Amino acid sequence: MSFFFELLKNRIGFSRIGRITLTENAKDPFYTPNNIIPINKPMMENLDFIENCGQHEVFVIKDEIYLKDEFIHEMFKDSGFLYLHTGAFKKYSIILENKKKIFENDNVISILPFNIPTTIINKEFFYDELHNYFELSSNILNKFPHLNFGITIKLFEYPELIEEYVKFIKDHENICLLNLADLFDNFVYFRTIIKTLITIKNELDNNLVLMASGRLLTNFYPLLVYLGIDLIDSSYLIYMASENFYDSIEDIIPIYKMRFLPCNCVVCRKKLNKELEEKNSIEKMNYLCYHNLISATNYMRKTIQYLHTEDFRNFVEKSAFNDTYFISLLKILDNYHYNEIECYSKMIQKNKEINSLGPSSHNRPDFKRFRKKVVETFQPESWTKLIVLFPCSAKKPYSESRSHQRFYSILRKYSDFPMFQEIILTSPLGAIPRQLENIYPVNCYDISVTGEWSFEELRIASDMLISLLKKFNPHIPIICHLDGGYREISKIAEKEVENPFYYSELTENLTNYSSLNNLQQLIDQRKDEYSLKEDSENEIYTKTWTRKFSKILDYQFGSGFSKDIIGEGIYYAKDKFNTKLTIFDSKQKVKLGSFKFDTGKIRLTIQGAERIAFKSDFSKYLVFDGDKIRGNTLFRPGIINFNSDLLPDENVCIFNRSKDKIVAMGDMIVGSQFIKNSSSGKVVKLYETR
């Protein structure tokens, strides 16, 4: 059995966590993303290398002399290996034939080499060369049908030819890894990079391992991981070391400039430090090699750590400041390719503080999805008779902040307070109805506040506010208890909507006695300005959390579904750790779902889902090939039908084969795009089965 890749978790952007399993008994699997350390003769001759890098998870062998048992099984017994021949294809074929057993039994991942031509003269020339490469590769792939291979993808300056690769890869099932050899050589072409990756994501099996090689520096790593790269070849750092360059992570600096080594690795501390003043020597070059590799590995570990436990997007943004093209790439990706990212990106990060760093964060995918979904799914409560706009607060959820508690103290004086719709203005999330203050990312974001708003911040917030206000009856009065930039937002909105706007008079700040008093007077004056039609429904929705659940359910499943779930009323109970609220039907006393504070998401029970799942416009479902699911994961082969717009993290119900019964409930691990393109892998994490 040959190596295979398993996608374990999606993370924000295209980033993902996966596992590559080699031959079943030979070695433990290794996890991705990871950097690959090259093994070559000069480094292997030095014991320092084995000492410093010997424990690394994955290596790339570029010299056939290391394709031997004692090396793979004894010296590096816990590591995974790739083999990438750097010369001619013909020689590679001979090596493959001679070392067949190593590849078959030890499962060294063999990558089809595309080293020549090293350059091209025009598109026709490249096209011919590409087809020659396909011909040679095809012979190998057909000759070893039970061995999985990697394929090297070189595009030179013709990214459109990725389509040729896509056709070829689709025709050969034993291609399991794509080695993008020159895609990241020049970030000037960031648009090309994005387009190529999106083509690969959308058209090929998402279980293909994506590997990046070529001129890759350490500071590329977070961005590459964000772009969905699983394995990153660190070989170029060896090349840079041989040219006497020192990797400072943010940059690569000629060693002659180095006076203060910023690294405390074993090489810098003991050896390189002494060599700084000396002329270039073989030893110095070797030390640079080790340092550069250690530095790359450490930074990769940091990247993986952030990917697993922290707000990875924030880390990527910070690292993007190392290069202007990285910033451009992120900007273009956020602004023009949101629809593609949405299909793959994890949109909920629990237990994390999401820091917005400035313009680069405004359109990050999770923020964008929030804004998009709120505008799409939020429907005003029919009993709303007054809209009150408030500014955001540093503490989340807003209602727990001191300022909002003061606002609350005023609003709660009114018995008809549930008929007020509060909207909170903020940057960069926009305008947030009070009912949605507990969902991600509203419950955990933060931003530097100076009182000065940029044009883009004003635009984002005012656009969203306008979209929300337009959903309300145009006669409902809007009270704005706002100052500074917040007030500017409401002024912009005032020009676009018909509703009357009233501004509370402020003295010094929003929360002092006099300002709050003014707010109260304004509410007194305006709260009955709009007269409601008779509506009994609001009796059910008098409680804050019921109103919240209603809007959260609409947010998750689409407008109107909350009505069916809540039915004739609900009640909820807190658990003893105060981590979740369990929702029950108030009449039948059945459990409908639970709301977890860390994810800001409601998970419906089968009974809860049954209330909406059989409606014709319900879309959050998959059809399982059977009547009973065992275990807690639904894999791709078990799915026979699915809705095409499922996204990672969404709460879904799983129907039986005949679609007349819900057999399980779960959270999507991947999106519909993955299910469409792949034939294996985890799809849904189940939390309830029948």
Add this chain to the structure above:
Amino acid sequence: MKLDDTLEKRYNCLAEEINFIRQKSIRGKKKNPRRDLNKPVSFWIKRERLLDEIGKEFTIILKTRGCGWALSESGGCSMCGYIEDAAIDDIDQKLIIEQFEYAVQQKLEEIQNDSHNYAIKLFNSGSFFDEAEISPNTRLKIYKNITLIPNIKEVTVESRIEFINRKILEEMLDFLKYNYIEIGIGLETADDHIRNNYINKGLLYDDFLDVYELCKNMGIGIKAYLLFKPPFMNEQAAIDECIYSIKKLIKIGVNTISINPMNIQRGSLVESLWHQKRYRPPWYYSLFKCLRKALNPKDLKKTRIVCDPSGAGTRRGIHNCLDYECNNNMKQKLEEFVLSQDLNALTIEDHNCLCKTQYELQRKYI
């Protein structure tokens, strides 16, 4: 012996590019004044490995109208800039004989007074057997004159294979029956794809084999030229390909293999790639590695390996770093190997330049 139509079509894009560069170069080239045409481009005597002994070579580079392949629409070979030395227009054949005679006159005394045996090498930066360059009569006169030079044991000429036929070879044998004749053919590599797609040689290996068989049957030796590190190749691929070619040629029993490490010639496609930093001439280390891996003492008894790199040690020729000592040391080792045909000469353990480690670290990425 022409490439078939489909093959020709496939190679057109490379040919067009080469032809464009070539025509530009030809247009810019000053036509040679007539007084120059009665003297060869160059001639020299130096130590050389003869078949069974160390001897000397007397090389004459004749100036003709130029290589027909380079002057054709194909544009010629991607690495070749010898057309710069050619006259482009037709040359009076008398002048070619004068060129030959001038070189012989200049060196005759030295040869007569030398105890070494000699190999005469007549090169015309094209094909010796191409009538458009050298007429049959001129060839015959040259053969006749060669017989008059003392100590000449071997005669070497070069030609593209389309000009080699039984009649021409018989004619040569008639005059030079007491000499070992060797025909130099620019095979460049045993791989058809590289030869035609990267070098634009317009030659198939099977056609080379036909000519090889013909020569072998007539008792004429073949000297196959292999180009070390053709354009569009990296160091490791160059090593792999050259090893493959050497082994293949030794297997069929080619008499001499001349390995020509790439040098950057003016007016060639390779020069334009080099200017754009898309090509670097090979490292000496690569050549040594290739020779060590491809050869063994047994093979060296059967096949003579020669290598006399042009522009060695300079940016345009095979070089390591640009340190004179480093390159000179490698050059001497190579010369020693060629003369002695002893692989031990190619060991570089005693060579301690910083660039050796640099090369080892970079080889897999360049």
